[in-house]
Amino acid sequence: MSISVDITHDFGGFQLRAAFEAGEGVTAIFGRSGSGKTTIINAVAGLLKPQAGRITVNGSPLFDSAARIDMPTHKRRVGYVFQDARLFPHLTVLQNLRYGARFHRRPTLPQDDIIQMLGLAPLLSRHPTALSGGEKQRVAIGRALLSAPDLLLMDEPLAALDTARKDEILPYLERLRDTAGLPILYVSHAMTEVARLANTLVLLENGAVRRAGPLADLLSDPDLAPLIGLRDTGAVLTARVTTHHPDGLTELACSGGALLLPRVQAAPGSPLRVRIHAHEIMLSLTAPTGISALNVLPVTVEQVRMGDGPGAIVRLRCGQEHLLARVTRRSATAMGLVPGLPCHAIVKSVSVAQGDVGALHSTA
Numbered sequence: 001m002s003i004s005v006d007i008t009h010d011f012g013g014f015q016l017r018a019a020f021e022a023g024e025g026v027t028a029i030f031g032r033s034g035s036g037k038t039t040i041i042n043a044v045a046g047l048l049k050p051q052a053g054r055i056t057v058n059g060s061p062l063f064d065s066a067a068r069i070d071m072p073t074h075k076r077r078v079g080y081v082f083q084d085a086r087l088f089p090h091l092t093v094l095q096n097l098r099y100g101a102r103f104h105r106r107p108t109l110p111q112d113d114i115i116q117m118l119g120l121a122p123l124l125s126r127h128p129t130a131l132s133g134g135e136k137q138r139v140a141i142g143r144a145l146l147s148a149p150d151l152l153l154m155d156e157p158l159a160a161l162d163t164a165r166k167d168e169i170l171p172y173l174e175r176l177r178d179t180a181g182l183p184i185l186y187v188s189h190a191m192t193e194v195a196r197l198a199n200t201l202v203l204l205e206n207g208a209v210r211r212a213g214p215l216a217d218l219l220s221d222p223d224l225a226p227l228i229g230l231r232d233t234g235a236v237l238t239a240r241v242t243t244h245h246p247d248g249l250t251e252l253a254c255s256g257g258a259l260l261l262p263r264v265q266a267a268p269g270s271p272l273r274v275r276i277h278a279h280e281i282m283l284s285l286t287a288p289t290g291i292s293a294l295n296v297l298p299v300t301v302e303q304v305r306m307g308d309g310p311g312a313i314v315r316l317r318c319g320q321e322h323l324l325a326r327v328t329r330r331s332a333t334a335m336g337l338v339p340g341l342p343c344h345a346i347v348k349s350v351s352v353a354q355g356d357v358g359a360l361h362s363t364a
């Protein structure tokens with residue numbers, strides 16, 4: 001399954017020029033407020049008719065201005081999950097789920113699998129008033145999946161939830177991403193969610209796609225740091241759990257070395273994705289001793305981006321992957337950081353929060 005979007009639309013003062021491709025898994029559309037994220041997914045859903053362009057799913061057009069094709073919303077096999085769950089209050093969870101299936105042929109996934117994947121079994125006889133915000137969103141996702149969509153659109157589905165509820169629902173979204181075999185267009189301006197969930201990232205700026213590509217590539221590009229936001233800048237590593245130590249630390253193996261993090265709730269052998277903020281990495285030219293930080297990874301400088309202010313972003317090769325470090329220009333100059341220079345990246349265990357560690361599921 002894949003989706004291709006290439007559209008233009010003018011709203012008086014705002015111009016959208018968006019082109020990107022998305023395969024299975026999560027394609028996150030990320031950008032500041034007003035950058036055009038919702039306009040794109042409304043165009044895919046058929047809620048907005050772009051002035052020109054083409055939107056195809058597996059090569060079949062939902063919209064093609066040149067061929068005068070504009071498939072009505074109800075005929076597009078698209079599931080839409082909004083910021084608020086929009087459940088029917090007079091129906092139970094099971095009835096809400098069945099409503100999703102009412103017009104459609106067999107869902108892509110059987111109802112029981114969807115109930116199990118989203119942990120809905122204990123909720124089926126309840127009404128929406130007896131559900132938490134996170135539970136309601138899980139039901140809304142289940143209802144959308146039962147409509148047998150070719151793709152799923154999610155517009156800030158966690159934005160109305162507090163941090164505890166977000167943490168509760170993210171593992172379900174990870175499982176959906178890895179096992180449902182659907183393209184999911186996921187609108188968000190929260191980089192923590194995007195770094196956890198996305199396979200592909202579309203970075204929007206003022207209605208234009210600034211870059212689109214694999215998440216790890218874009219998050220490790222220093223040139224995109226200003227657009228992502230300096231506090232949110234940081235790369236992701238893939239890792240595997242090796243050992244749970246008795247002192248509460250979990251050891252992970254990355255291609256660049258071992259990482260010790262506060263206890264990660266995943267069995268040995270589990271593959272994970274770990275986001276490390278650029279401002280949490282310290283660089284040293286020599287292997288440091290006598291420091292409290294537990295993680296010292298051998299890295300090689302690949303790129304140094306001097307900012308306009310006092311800061312610099314350094315791209316580092318770490319095994320087969322990349323890290324970003326945010327240092328001062330003064331340090332970058334004093335250390336002589338240039339491409340090719342070997343050094344050490346120092347990462348405090350406690351600087352990686354639980355929400356920065358996500359699961360990867362096998363589809364086998």
Ligand SMILES: Nc1ncnc2c1ncn2[C@@H]1O[C@H](COP(=O)(O)OP(=O)(O)OP(=O)(O)O)[C@@H](O)[C@H]1O
Nearest residue numbers: 011012014031032033034035036037038039040189
């Ligand atoms: N129906 C409309 N008429 C006129 N302008 C519109 C309309 N819908 C959206 N816009 C404008 O288009 C721009 C993009 O809006 P859009 O909702 O797609 O942004 P967004 O990235 O989803 O923002 P947010 O994160 O705040 O939801 C904004 O400047 C908005 O004011």
